Amino acid sequence: MNLRRLWAIMIKELRQLRRDRITLAMIMGMPVLQLVLFGYAINLNLRHLPAAVVDQAQTAGSRAAVQDLLASGVIELRATAQSPQQLIDLLREGRVSVAIAVPPDFERRKLDGREAIQVMVDGSDNVVQAAAAQLAQYPLNQPDDFHAMTEKPISVVSFYNPERRSPVNIVPGLVGVILTMTMVLFTAVAIVRETERGNMELLITTPVSRTELMIGKVLPYAAIGLVQTSMVLLLGVWLFDVPIRGSLWDVYMASSLLILANLSLGLLISTRAKSQFQAMQMTFFVFLPSILLSGFMFPYDGMPRPAQWIAELLPLTHFMRLIRGIMLRGADLGDLWQDSVALAAFIAIMLTLAIRLFHKRLD
Amino acid sequence: MSESAIHAQDLTKRFGALVAVNAVNLEVPRACVYGFLGPNGSGKSTTIRMLCGLLTPSEGDIEVLGLRIPEQAEQLKQHIGYMTQKFSLFDDLSVRQNLEFLATVQGLSRREEKTRVDDLLKRYRLDDREEQLAGTLSGGQKQRLALAGAIVHRPELLFLDEPTSAVDPESRRDFWEKLFELADEGTTILVSTHYMDEAERCHRLAILDTGNLVADGTPAELTAKLEGRTFLVRSGTPRKAKEALDDRPDVLSVAQIGNELRVLMREGDASIDSLRHHLEQAGAQAEVESVPPNLEDVFVVATRRHAAHQEQPA
Numbered sequence: 001m002n003l004r005r006l007w008a009i010m011i012k013e014l015r016q017l018r019r020d021r022i023t024l025a026m027i028m029g030m031p032v033l034q035l036v037l038f039g040y041a042i043n044l045n046l047r048h049l050p051a052a053v054v055d056q057a058q059t060a061g062s063r064a065a066v067q068d069l070l071a072s073g074v075i076e077l078r079a080t081a082q083s084p085q086q087l088i089d090l091l092r093e094g095r096v097s098v099a100i101a102v103p104p105d106f107e108r109r110k111l112d113g114r115e116a117i118q119v120m121v122d123g124s125d126n127v128v129q130a131a132a133a134q135l136a137q138y139p140l141n142q143p144d145d146f147h148a149m150t151e152k153p154i155s156v157v158s159f160y161n162p163e164r165r166s167p168v169n170i171v172p173g174l175v176g177v178i179l180t181m182t183m184v185l186f187t188a189v190a191i192v193r194e195t196e197r198g199n200m201e202l203l204i205t206t207p208v209s210r211t212e213l214m215i216g217k218v219l220p221y222a223a224i225g226l227v228q229t230s231m232v233l234l235l236g237v238w239l240f241d242v243p244i245r246g247s248l249w250d251v252y253m254a255s256s257l258l259i260l261a262n263l264s265l266g267l268l269i270s271t272r273a274k275s276q277f278q279a280m281q282m283t284f285f286v287f288l289p290s291i292l293l294s295g296f297m298f299p300y301d302g303m304p305r306p307a308q309w310i311a312e313l314l315p316l317t318h319f320m321r322l323i324r325g326i327m328l329r330g331a332d333l334g335d336l337w338q339d340s341v342a343l344a345a346f347i348a349i350m351l352t353l354a355i356r357l358f359h360k361r362l363d
Numbered sequence: 364m365s366e367s368a369i370h371a372q373d374l375t376k377r378f379g380a381l382v383a384v385n386a387v388n389l390e391v392p393r394a395c396v397y398g399f400l401g402p403n404g405s406g407k408s409t410t411i412r413m414l415c416g417l418l419t420p421s422e423g424d425i426e427v428l429g430l431r432i433p434e435q436a437e438q439l440k441q442h443i444g445y446m447t448q449k450f451s452l453f454d455d456l457s458v459r460q461n462l463e464f465l466a467t468v469q470g471l472s473r474r475e476e477k478t479r480v481d482d483l484l485k486r487y488r489l490d491d492r493e494e495q496l497a498g499t500l501s502g503g504q505k506q507r508l509a510l511a512g513a514i515v516h517r518p519e520l521l522f523l524d525e526p527t528s529a530v531d532p533e534s535r536r537d538f539w540e541k542l543f544e545l546a547d548e549g550t551t552i553l554v555s556t557h558y559m560d561e562a563e564r565c566h567r568l569a570i571l572d573t574g575n576l577v578a579d580g581t582p583a584e585l586t587a588k589l590e591g592r593t594f595l596v597r598s599g600t601p602r603k604a605k606e607a608l609d610d611r612p613d614v615l616s617v618a619q620i621g622n623e624l625r626v627l628m629r630e631g632d633a634s635i636d637s638l639r640h641h642l643e644q645a646g647a648q649a650e651v652e653s654v655p656p657n658l659e660d661v662f663v664v665a666t667r668r669h670a671a672h673q674e675q676p677a
Contacts, residue, residue: 201447
């Protein structure tokens with residue numbers, strides 16, 4: 001490998017990138033956009049679900065019970081109905097997702113220890129259903145000091161994220177999602193574009209070697225990946241107070257592993273794709289399972305076995321464990337060596353395959 | 364060092380059922396401008412790509428600059444320049460950046476690079492545009508830049524694939540001047556074209572038709588073979604005369620040029636008198652004179668003969 005030649009390819013790539021406004025905008029805009037989207041808009045801890053109430057008992061106790069439910073913050077009163085039938089209508093029309101009915105014999109039922117309040121939910125939305133299940137756990141069956149009643153039979157304590165804020169979970173993972181989304185695509189497209197524009201035919205008639213070409217194309221994007229990582233981390237800390245409990249060095253090491261893994265995957269795609277459009281399709285093929293199976297959205301342990309096997313093959317899964325471990329639990333790379341090794345192996349395999357499959361020929 | 368720059372034998376390339384190049388034999392001497400003449404799809408680009416080592420031949424042997432291709436293609440790449448049919452330099456780099464990039468990739472040292480790039484910019488009249496993006500150059504400028512890029516490392520052998528298909532006549536003439544300059548300096552040049560006037564300027568020439576090499580030699584040799592078979596017909600009613608001539612079985616082709624008809628006869632003893640007589644009988648008054656054959660005639664004869672040959676049962 002000739003270092004001067006490698007350098008020339010890198011410089012060329014950076015110069016071209018500087019003139020490519022759209023790609024630049026993607027590099028800078030995507031992290032900010034996703035961070036804001038996931039941080040503010042997408043919140044899996046539901047609050048303010050629209051609700052309607054009918055209180056047919058109208059006793060002091062029933063009013064207090066309704067107030068307690070509203071005070072939880074999960075629901076927000078939008079309508080007061082006159083009859084249970086009206087509640088059902090409101091639900092069906094989609095004007096509320098939760099409906100609470102207090103029957104006329106509320107006090108009697110409470111005394112008898114039967115269900116005293118009915119909560120109806122719009123079951124067409126899974127997340128809403130889960131939130132309503134929380135409501136049903138509200139203790140009502142102890143008649144004497146209903147208001148003082150706060151203890152539950154089972155209590156859940158959230159370690160590492162005591163306030164259960166979504167951004168704390170999401171931001172570390174988001175580093176991985178953004179890197180997966182951009183890095184694979186950029187490299188895949190960068191090489192296929194040269195082929196499409198005819199530059200490749202010129203390049204492969206020069207003495208430049210396959211390794212020089214591949215590595216020279218990949219390294220500038222690795223630097224860009226680190227810039228993106230820094231942006232997400234800075235914004236995460238600044239906007240959402242996301243903690244970095246482990247060492248910053250480990251965070252960057254883990255990110256570098258993921259960046260290289262994605263870049264080598266992008267290279268492999270570029271050796272197979274015939275057009276930029278095909279490269280994008282193939283990228284999407286990797287991106288979707290990464291988002292769904294890596295543990296970013298749904299917990300790994302809850303997935304069926306075959307899904308877990310697929311997840312193990314995806315770099316993002318390993319990165320997710322690494323970055324959450326380092327940032328939220330204060331672990332270091334050594335504690336999580338299996339995932340570091342898995343990523344390193346992925347890089348080695350993909351890069352070897354890519355260089356082998358890339359020929360300095362047109363056939 | 365072998366005598367010829369390129370030696371190819373039984374060169375064949377198949378893409379599936381399509382035979383793009385069919386058993387071509389080729390001998391290109393050093394320091395000469397060698398032309399590939401043929402219509403689009405005749406296998407010119409495929410042949411050039413095989414000679415550069417970019418495509419693996421289905422059959423046949425190639426030796427370029429004494430190296431066996433495709434086995435020693437990597438070694439060959441330091442010694443050849445290749446100007447692709449489509450502009451293949453980087454649109455989004457400046458003129459100077461493009462040349463500097465190619466110089467480095469071709470292995471020029473830092474000092475050489477500077478002087479060589481300056482020299483090329485001046486020589487190809489791009490020095491006033493060195494900061495301009497290559498994508499914004501005119502057709503002729505792009506082509507000069509592509510040529511400069513292809514010879515930045517002073518290759519012994521230069522492949523040019525239809526270099527002038529997208530430029531105006533003046534740029535074409537100018538471009539050929541540059542090619543002869545390079546040939547004078549000892550560079551062997553293989554250039555493909557579908558322009559007759561360009562083919563006429565080559566030292567030697569091969570005519571390709573649907574993947575077959577149908578004729579080769581110097582332009583003079585090729586035209587000499589058709590001596591006595593080309594006539595010029597001047598008539599007040601050229602369309603009528605053309606119809607009459609088209610009916611004759613020994614007429615190979617009739618091309619109208621203004622009010623004149625250029626007539627190419629099959630091999631045999633065609634005479635001015637018999638033509639004139641034929642035209643009179645058809646009611647077309649005409650003057651007939653004998654004219655020297657040109658490359659277009661060579662091209663027509665070569666491609667027709669091949670087509671006729673193919674139609675015969677084996």
